[in-house]
Amino acid sequence: MRGITKTFPGVKALDDVNMTVVPGEIHALVGENGAGKSTLMKVLSGVYPHGTYDGAIVYEGEERRFASIADSEKLGIIIIHQELALVPLLSIAENIFLGAEPARWGVIDWHEAARRTRTLLDKVGLSEPADTLITDLGVGKQQLVEIAKALSKEVRLLILDEPTASLNEADSNALLALLVEFRNQGIASILISHKLNEIARVADRITILRDGTTVETIDCAGTRADEDRIIKGMVGRELSDRYPKRQHRVGELLFEVKNWNADHPIHAGRRMVKDVSLTLRRGEVVGISGLMGAGRTEFAMSLFGRSHGRNITGKAYLDGREIDVSTVSKAVAAGIAYATEDRKSWGLVLGEDIRTNVSMAHLDGVSHRGVIDEVAEIGVAEDYRRQMRIRARNVFQETVDLSGGNQQKVVLAKWLFADPRVLILDEPTRGIDVGAKYEIYGIVNRLVADGRGVILISSEMPELLGVADRIYVMDEGAVVAEMPAAEASQEKIMRAIMSSRELVR
Incomplete structure (x- = not known):
């Protein structure tokens, strides 16, 4: 990817970003929330089509201009998003071949679909029957189904956005081992993750983004990546202590x-x-x-x-x-307040702006005689936006457009305002x-x-x-x-x- 620049209204998400991936490597992409990692991968996979960004994508020696995600998939570039794209009440086989079902004379051949599914599941280490419903699988196994789906499309470059964020340690290790196996088969992977210990363990190279620009690419050949160096590149400063000091004054x-x-x-x-x-x-x-x-x-x-x-x-x-x-x-x-682990489903109304989400748990605090005072509501939201350093254009930005870390700050702001x-x-x-x-x-x-x-x-x-x-x-x-x-x-x-x-x- 050469000189990739992507602008949204009022925000430059990517600014002259460069990145190179070679066959059969695990290439980690790291940066703070809002650094542009997911945006860059959406450019690469065609989610943001050619013409909506500046710069060039060169794949196997040719410049590519993807009009949609289908164009990148034809070349073996497959992206697995953080929110898995599986249909819960369909079977594993139905999900893997959804939209590309094996058929004869216009009739779906379910026997062939089951046979191919079994072969794919064996490759990713899943023993479940092909007719198992997705809703009956844990998150770790659902991730493996997504990878099996990618293999069915003859993947050559696999992009994984936070694949282990919701996994326990055992499932995370199994997934990373699978990526190492793919590397040995010549399949390249781009791994987006905030778990620096996992990245340091498996990555061949690490590209660091900060504020939409490329900071550096670290070659991990022959040595384990230094986490302190990665953190400094991400945040732009030394972070001497992962946990801020506090005086422990426990009372009654x-x-x-x-x-x-x-x-x-x-x-x-x-x-x-x-x-x-x-x-x-x-x-x-x-x-x-x-x-x-x-x-x-x-x-x-x-x-x-x-x-x-x-x-x-x-x-x-x-x-x-x-x-x-x-x-x-x-x-x-x-x-009592409870900040849920699932901020997208239960913590926020994603289609509403920051202002609305911050005030919704304590409307009495911005109301007079049952009527919301919009000026007060805007003032409260703006105050929390500054206090918590929420990266957004203004308090009228919809929370769906924020990065994960900034969404989490909005959730916390909502409950802090509830006092x-x-x-x-x-x-x-x-x-x-x-x-x-x-x-x-x-x-x-x-x-x-x-x-x-x-x-x-x-x-x-x-x-x-x-x-x-x-x-x-x-x-x-x-x-x-x-x-x-x-x-x-x-x-x-x-x-x-x-x-x-x-x-x-």
Whole structure:
């Protein structure tokens, strides 16, 4: 890609970007949220057609001018977006060949589709039958189905946008191993990821973008990439500490949950949350650790206005007095806020602007006698845009057009404006860059310094160890351990999980 420049109204997303990929390499593309990584790949794959950008794409020695994504796919350039493009209620085979079904005399040959699907699934290491519905697969296996779909199109250059953002460690390692196998077969991959440890492990070269321009390309041949160098290139400065320092001033008991239980919303009799009890003090960050499926999100959502689950029992106390959290509005009124892990589906109204999203959880704060004061609403949104460094043209920009990190900041701004006493953060830094993570940790520090309490759910153990004061460990819906963060380690947390499973056996 030579001299790629892409402009949106009022914003230059890419400015003279250059990037070269050779056959059979894993080429990582890194940068802060909003640096232009996804935009660059949409140019390459034809999502943004020729004529909407300046510069040239040269593929196998020829300049290419893609009018659509179909043109790039014909040449074996396949992109897998962060939001998977699968139809949940169709089978694996139906998804893989959707729009390109094998047919004879105009009739779909499902036997042939199943045979080809089996061959493709064997290549990516999936043992599920071809007629398995996508909705019955975990996120990790859905990623592999997307890759199998790419293989069906004879992929030569595979683009993956944050493929491991929602995966546990085992699924992430399996996916990275598959990319290494593709490399050995001569298939090139472009990997966009914020997980620098994964990139350093598998990448042959790393291109760094910052503010829509190319900073440098690092050749990793013969040496492991230095994460500090990557971070400096991304943020433009040394980041000496991944977690900002704070004074740990933990006060008296603020919030308590006793004997919380919740059943699955669909499968009767299946208990998701089992007799969970926890405490949170003023000025304290309490972490909740556990493997995927441990019940952490189910606990948080059932606690926050019974947003998920049924047959929910247990009690919640704030300042020693029992509070009513039976609906979302009552939970918010009581001083509880929950920032969901799925910001696109549950955290934001993507078609609305920043102003509307920031104010929606606390309309009373921008209203007079039931009528919204638009001037006040704009002022509040603009204040949070500056405070949280949300990269946007103005507060009237739709949130769907923001990068993942800036969307997450809007979610946090919404709940900060609601002025909660207790803020539950569910995977608040998933899919965002190291610089934006640092800013979010700073927001957490300011909250607890003000005497509030934060419950932090995270799959990244280093994050919990770096931010939390105390850590609860959950497994299979129950709390299996509690420990001060100063005494915790990844090994201790995993040992607690394994020990609880041994006791169950």
